[in-house]
Amino acid sequence: MCFICDRIEMIKNGTNPYFVKELGNGDTHIHWHLFPRxxxxxxxxxxxxxxxxxxxxxxxxxxxxxxxxxxELENMKRKLATELEKRI
Known part of the structure:
Protein backbone atom coordinates (compact mmCIF):
# COMPACT_ATOMS: atom_id res chain seq x y z
CA MET A 1 0.00 0.00 0.00
CA CYS A 2 2.82 2.39 0.88
CA PHE A 3 4.45 1.61 -2.47
CA ILE A 4 1.30 2.67 -4.34
CA CYS A 5 1.02 5.83 -2.25
CA ASP A 6 4.67 6.64 -2.89
CA ARG A 7 4.13 6.30 -6.64
CA ILE A 8 1.08 8.55 -6.46
CA GLU A 9 3.14 11.12 -4.55
CA MET A 10 5.77 11.04 -7.29
CA ILE A 11 3.06 11.75 -9.85
CA LYS A 12 1.23 14.43 -7.93
CA ASN A 13 3.84 16.44 -6.04
CA GLY A 14 2.90 17.55 -2.57
CA THR A 15 0.63 14.67 -1.56
CA ASN A 16 1.04 12.86 1.72
CA PRO A 17 1.39 9.15 0.85
CA TYR A 18 0.89 8.00 4.42
CA PHE A 19 -2.55 9.52 4.93
CA VAL A 20 -4.22 6.16 4.32
CA LYS A 21 -7.06 4.68 6.35
CA GLU A 22 -8.31 1.10 6.30
CA LEU A 23 -11.94 0.72 7.32
CA GLY A 24 -13.92 -2.48 7.78
CA ASN A 25 -17.53 -3.07 6.84
CA GLY A 26 -18.15 -6.50 8.30
CA ASP A 27 -17.29 -8.51 5.18
CA THR A 28 -14.19 -10.68 5.10
CA HIS A 29 -12.24 -8.92 2.39
CA ILE A 30 -9.84 -6.07 1.96
CA HIS A 31 -9.84 -3.19 -0.50
CA TRP A 32 -8.66 0.39 -0.58
CA HIS A 33 -9.80 3.70 -1.92
CA LEU A 34 -6.77 5.84 -2.73
CA PHE A 35 -7.16 9.57 -2.25
CA PRO A 36 -3.96 11.52 -2.93
CA ARG A 37 -4.10 14.31 -0.34
CA GLU A 72 -4.12 15.26 -17.56
CA LEU A 73 -5.73 11.93 -16.68
CA GLU A 74 -3.88 10.08 -19.44
CA ASN A 75 -0.62 11.68 -18.30
CA MET A 76 -1.21 10.58 -14.68
CA LYS A 77 -2.12 7.04 -15.81
CA ARG A 78 1.02 6.82 -17.94
CA LYS A 79 3.24 8.02 -15.10
CA LEU A 80 1.64 5.61 -12.63
CA ALA A 81 2.04 2.68 -15.05
CA THR A 82 5.71 3.62 -15.57
CA GLU A 83 6.36 3.66 -11.83
CA LEU A 84 4.54 0.35 -11.31
CA GLU A 85 6.56 -1.28 -14.11
CA LYS A 86 9.77 -0.29 -12.33
CA ARG A 87 8.61 -2.27 -9.29
CA ILE A 88 7.28 -5.38 -11.03
Missing part, protein backbone atom coordinates in the same frame (compact mmCIF):
# COMPACT_ATOMS: atom_id res chain seq x y z
CA UNK A 38 -2.55 17.75 -0.05
CA UNK A 39 -2.41 20.04 2.94
CA UNK A 40 -5.59 22.13 3.14
CA UNK A 41 -7.55 20.03 0.65
CA UNK A 42 -10.63 20.05 2.89
CA UNK A 43 -10.61 23.84 2.87
CA UNK A 44 -12.66 24.91 5.91
CA UNK A 45 -14.61 21.66 6.16
CA UNK A 46 -14.00 18.86 8.65
CA UNK A 47 -12.27 19.42 11.96
CA UNK A 48 -10.31 22.63 11.37
CA UNK A 49 -9.68 21.50 7.81
CA UNK A 50 -8.62 17.99 8.82
CA UNK A 51 -10.43 14.70 8.48
CA UNK A 52 -11.46 12.07 5.94
CA UNK A 53 -12.27 13.10 2.38
CA UNK A 54 -15.96 12.29 2.78
CA UNK A 55 -16.28 15.34 5.06
CA UNK A 56 -15.77 17.48 1.96
CA UNK A 57 -19.11 18.36 0.27
CA UNK A 58 -19.90 15.91 -2.55
CA UNK A 59 -21.07 18.67 -4.88
CA UNK A 60 -17.62 20.25 -4.59
CA UNK A 61 -15.72 16.94 -4.69
CA UNK A 62 -17.36 15.91 -7.96
CA UNK A 63 -17.46 19.34 -9.58
CA UNK A 64 -15.86 19.86 -12.99
CA UNK A 65 -13.15 22.08 -11.49
CA UNK A 66 -11.85 19.10 -9.47
CA UNK A 67 -11.74 16.71 -12.43
CA UNK A 68 -8.57 16.35 -14.48
CA UNK A 69 -8.86 16.93 -18.20
CA UNK A 70 -8.62 13.89 -20.45
CA UNK A 71 -5.02 14.80 -21.25
Missing amino acids: VSGDLEGYGNNGKGPVWWYPMEKMYSEENCPSGE
Whole structure:
Protein backbone atom coordinates (compact mmCIF):
# COMPACT_ATOMS: atom_id res chain seq x y z
CA MET A 1 0.00 0.00 0.00
CA CYS A 2 2.82 2.39 0.88
CA PHE A 3 4.45 1.61 -2.47
CA ILE A 4 1.30 2.67 -4.34
CA CYS A 5 1.02 5.83 -2.25
CA ASP A 6 4.67 6.64 -2.89
CA ARG A 7 4.13 6.30 -6.64
CA ILE A 8 1.08 8.55 -6.46
CA GLU A 9 3.14 11.12 -4.55
CA MET A 10 5.77 11.04 -7.29
CA ILE A 11 3.06 11.75 -9.85
CA LYS A 12 1.23 14.43 -7.93
CA ASN A 13 3.84 16.44 -6.04
CA GLY A 14 2.90 17.55 -2.57
CA THR A 15 0.63 14.67 -1.56
CA ASN A 16 1.04 12.86 1.72
CA PRO A 17 1.39 9.15 0.85
CA TYR A 18 0.89 8.00 4.42
CA PHE A 19 -2.55 9.52 4.93
CA VAL A 20 -4.22 6.16 4.32
CA LYS A 21 -7.06 4.68 6.35
CA GLU A 22 -8.31 1.10 6.30
CA LEU A 23 -11.94 0.72 7.32
CA GLY A 24 -13.92 -2.48 7.78
CA ASN A 25 -17.53 -3.07 6.84
CA GLY A 26 -18.15 -6.50 8.30
CA ASP A 27 -17.29 -8.51 5.18
CA THR A 28 -14.19 -10.68 5.10
CA HIS A 29 -12.24 -8.92 2.39
CA ILE A 30 -9.84 -6.07 1.96
CA HIS A 31 -9.84 -3.19 -0.50
CA TRP A 32 -8.66 0.39 -0.58
CA HIS A 33 -9.80 3.70 -1.92
CA LEU A 34 -6.77 5.84 -2.73
CA PHE A 35 -7.16 9.57 -2.25
CA PRO A 36 -3.96 11.52 -2.93
CA ARG A 37 -4.10 14.31 -0.34
CA VAL A 38 -2.55 17.75 -0.05
CA SER A 39 -2.41 20.04 2.94
CA GLY A 40 -5.59 22.13 3.14
CA ASP A 41 -7.55 20.03 0.65
CA LEU A 42 -10.63 20.05 2.89
CA GLU A 43 -10.61 23.84 2.87
CA GLY A 44 -12.66 24.91 5.91
CA TYR A 45 -14.61 21.66 6.16
CA GLY A 46 -14.00 18.86 8.65
CA ASN A 47 -12.27 19.42 11.96
CA ASN A 48 -10.31 22.63 11.37
CA GLY A 49 -9.68 21.50 7.81
CA LYS A 50 -8.62 17.99 8.82
CA GLY A 51 -10.43 14.70 8.48
CA PRO A 52 -11.46 12.07 5.94
CA VAL A 53 -12.27 13.10 2.38
CA TRP A 54 -15.96 12.29 2.78
CA TRP A 55 -16.28 15.34 5.06
CA TYR A 56 -15.77 17.48 1.96
CA PRO A 57 -19.11 18.36 0.27
CA MET A 58 -19.90 15.91 -2.55
CA GLU A 59 -21.07 18.67 -4.88
CA LYS A 60 -17.62 20.25 -4.59
CA MET A 61 -15.72 16.94 -4.69
CA TYR A 62 -17.36 15.91 -7.96
CA SER A 63 -17.46 19.34 -9.58
CA GLU A 64 -15.86 19.86 -12.99
CA GLU A 65 -13.15 22.08 -11.49
CA ASN A 66 -11.85 19.10 -9.47
CA CYS A 67 -11.74 16.71 -12.43
CA PRO A 68 -8.57 16.35 -14.48
CA SER A 69 -8.86 16.93 -18.20
CA GLY A 70 -8.62 13.89 -20.45
CA GLU A 71 -5.02 14.80 -21.25
CA GLU A 72 -4.12 15.26 -17.56
CA LEU A 73 -5.73 11.93 -16.68
CA GLU A 74 -3.88 10.08 -19.44
CA ASN A 75 -0.62 11.68 -18.30
CA MET A 76 -1.21 10.58 -14.68
CA LYS A 77 -2.12 7.04 -15.81
CA ARG A 78 1.02 6.82 -17.94
CA LYS A 79 3.24 8.02 -15.10
CA LEU A 80 1.64 5.61 -12.63
CA ALA A 81 2.04 2.68 -15.05
CA THR A 82 5.71 3.62 -15.57
CA GLU A 83 6.36 3.66 -11.83
CA LEU A 84 4.54 0.35 -11.31
CA GLU A 85 6.56 -1.28 -14.11
CA LYS A 86 9.77 -0.29 -12.33
CA ARG A 87 8.61 -2.27 -9.29
CA ILE A 88 7.28 -5.38 -11.03
